[in-house]
Amino acid sequence: MSAESLPLVLICDDEPVLRELVRVSLGSRYRYNEAGSVAEAIKAYNADVPDLVVLDLMLVGGSGLDVLRSIRQGDAAPRTPVVVVSAWSDEANRQAVEEEGADLFLPKPFAPDQLVGRVEELVAVGRERSPGA
Numbered sequence: 696m697s698a699e700s701l702p703l704v705l706i707c708d709d710e711p712v713l714r715e716l717v718r719v720s721l722g723s724r725y726r727y728n729e730a731g732s733v734a735e736a737i738k739a740y741n742a743d744v745p746d747l748v749v750l751d752l753m754l755v756g757g758s759g760l761d762v763l764r765s766i767r768q769g770d771a772a773p774r775t776p777v778v779v780v781s782a783w784s785d786e787a788n789r790q791a792v793e794e795e796g797a798d799l800f801l802p803k804p805f806a807p808d809q810l811v812g813r814v815e816e817l818v819a820v821g822r823e824r825s826p827g828a
Contacts, residue, residue: 701726702746702818707736707762708780709754713803717749717780720807721814733757737765744775746818749810750797752781752788760795767796776817780805 704721706714707730714729728743730736732755740748740762748766752759763777776798781788784802792800799813 698726703728703743704814704818705730705736705739705745705748707731707739707748707754707759708751710751713751713780716807717810720810722811725818731755733759733761736762740766740775741769746775746821747814748775748777749814750777750779752779752783752792760791763792763795763797774821776821778810778813778817780810 702725704717704725705728706717708714708717709731711731714731718727728739728745730739734756736750736754748762750759750762754762759779759781763779766775766777774796777796778799778801779792779797780801780803782803784800789800798817801810801813
């Protein structure tokens with residue numbers, strides 16, 4: 696499989712170490728774009744629509760919910776899967792994430808194997824729905 700045909704994952708987290716943890720956990724089966732702020736995340740998403748987004752709620756310049764709203768408002772079918780990972784795991788944040796259309800919420804700290812398994816499932820389903828994938 697050529698590098699260009701690997702699924703693209705956009706990792707949005709204000710902490711570079713956590714972005715690296717996601718990359719290392721998911722491994723070489725994916726290509727990656729990264730963002731640490733709301734503006735960077737929206738720009739990266741629009742520049743090269745990923746197969747999946749891993750999104751923290753705490754970003755520079757606003758909330759990951761701002762990014763999620765932007766993605767869902769502009770999303771063409773099929774929908775891009777979004778996995779929210781956040782230390783803000785109280786019920787109000789979980790509900791907000793669900794209402795905004797995230798596919799999965801994982802509280803930090805998360806088990807890397809749990810992330811890997813769910814990402815693989817969501818990317819596979821998303822690619823089945825995408826024409827020409």
